[in-house]
Amino acid sequence: xSNVVVLDNGGGLLxxxxxxxxxxxxxxxxxxxxxxxxxxxxHPSPISISTTATAATEPSSDLDLTSAxxxxxxxxxxxxxxxxxxxxxxxxxxxxxxVNPSNSSLLLTEPLFTLPSIQRATDELVFExxxxxxxxxxxxxxxxHFYEASRRPTSLLSRAQCSLVVDCGFSFTHAxxxxxxxxxxxxxxxxxxxxxxxxxYLKELVSYRALNVMDETFIMDDVKERLCFVSLNVPRDxxxxxxxxxxxxxxCTYVLxxxxxxxxxxxxNPDDAKRYLSLSDEKVSSPxxxxxxxxxxxxVSEKTEDKKRIDLxxxxxxxxxxxxxxxxxxxxxADLGMNQAGLAECIVRAVNSCxxxxxxxxYESIVLTGGSTLFHNFAERLEKELRPLVPDECQVKITTxxxxxxxxxxxxxxxxxxxxxxxxxxxxxxxxxxxxARCRKRFLH
Numbered sequence: 001x002s003n004v005v006v007l008d009n010g011g012g013l014l015x016x017x018x019x020x021x022x023x024x025x026x027x028x029x030x031x032x033x034x035x036x037x038x039x040x041x042x043h044p045s046p047i048s049i050s051t052t053a054t055a056a057t058e059p060s061s062d063l064d065l066t067s068a069x070x071x072x073x074x075x076x077x078x079x080x081x082x083x084x085x086x087x088x089x090x091x092x093x094x095x096x097x098x099v100n101p102s103n104s105s106l107l108l109t110e111p112l113f114t115l116p117s118i119q120r121a122t123d124e125l126v127f128e129x130x131x132x133x134x135x136x137x138x139x140x141x142x143x144x145h146f147y148e149a150s151r152r153p154t155s156l157l158s159r160a161q162c163s164l165v166v167d168c169g170f171s172f173t174h175a176x177x178x179x180x181x182x183x184x185x186x187x188x189x190x191x192x193x194x195x196x197x198x199x200x201y202l203k204e205l206v207s208y209r210a211l212n213v214m215d216e217t218f219i220m221d222d223v224k225e226r227l228c229f230v231s232l233n234v235p236r237d238x239x240x241x242x243x244x245x246x247x248x249x250x251x252c253t254y255v256l257x258x259x260x261x262x263x264x265x266x267x268x269n270p271d272d273a274k275r276y277l278s279l280s281d282e283k284v285s286s287p288x289x290x291x292x293x294x295x296x297x298x299x300v301s302e303k304t305e306d307k308k309r310i311d312l313x314x315x316x317x318x319x320x321x322x323x324x325x326x327x328x329x330x331x332x333x334a335d336l337g338m339n340q341a342g343l344a345e346c347i348v349r350a351v352n353s354c355x356x357x358x359x360x361x362x363y364e365s366i367v368l369t370g371g372s373t374l375f376h377n378f379a380e381r382l383e384k385e386l387r388p389l390v391p392d393e394c395q396v397k398i399t400t401x402x403x404x405x406x407x408x409x410x411x412x413x414x415x416x417x418x419x420x421x422x423x424x425x426x427x428x429x430x431x432x433x434x435x436x437a438r439c440r441k442r443f444l445h
Contacts, residue, residue, distance in 0.1 A: 019413050
């Protein structure tokens, strides 16, 4: 293994591996959990890299995680429990990566605008608890830009060395202009809304309409990732969601684990869950009379069966408009009672904070990263919302990373393998001589 450990320490997922590799060696949820069947807190099992796009936050174990308790070291994007983070990192470095920190450098990602007190706590973990030889700290947008510029050397992003990175992560969403591999902090705009808030909102909707799932963190994460999508026409889709039977393109059923036959939830009829993909205005606005009659008859029997299932077994529930109302919060946080701009307006404000000469390049070099950008239709909806807000002379071009969950890590891996990396790091000796605050100035963010 390389002597540089690259660690993308996200609030939801922790990605770690050797500098220079294409993919991280280990992806685990950044938490401890305790199932009802366990007496102590457990470390989640690693997640398969091939499933990150579809099962981003559910630990890959056969344990029944129904009503499992969760402890996270990071809250709202920032490290609030260094002791818990130390426990998770110790398990990571010792049991999963098998590295000797004293012979290794660490490239660590850290959220933008992290408080100095949290930076000090992080440096103490790295140098005093784990004794790493050296440290380099970076933010996610600059690493994403670095990776995309290297991957697409002929693109405008690479030629202009300028991009707007939209990072929709677990804790919050950033619109961050990047110029020559440095994030322009003065222009960064943030929405205090990420994957965790969306899962919590889905919990509330399902608990209000069907059954109480407020304690089902892992299960509802799975429901969100499998079934939610971004609507391209919300008023139309709200009308469709009220329809019955076959005319409702969104209704699908999710089955909860029973702890005996199966320990994971699943979508009852996967084909039904994908019906919305074939949705068109023609199909919705002009159904034949014969279909309408069949739908009415079908709906009566379906409703009776649904009532029996919910009343007697309590092990499954239907979703309709929840599927698109949950991701809708990223575009309209005001609907959740948050006094914040939506994503499109957030991007425009970030661009307008930069020099006017950069505006056309930034609008044409928007890069989406983070797990919340994996919702179907996300990029299309964002472009649709952005176009009326952007000057007519500017083009809008949005690129989604090939794997948005791994974008920051891959940028870090590329940077760690560059010849100049060691010179950019702060060594343990420098930390002990100068202290955290002065060492941090080297990272320029």
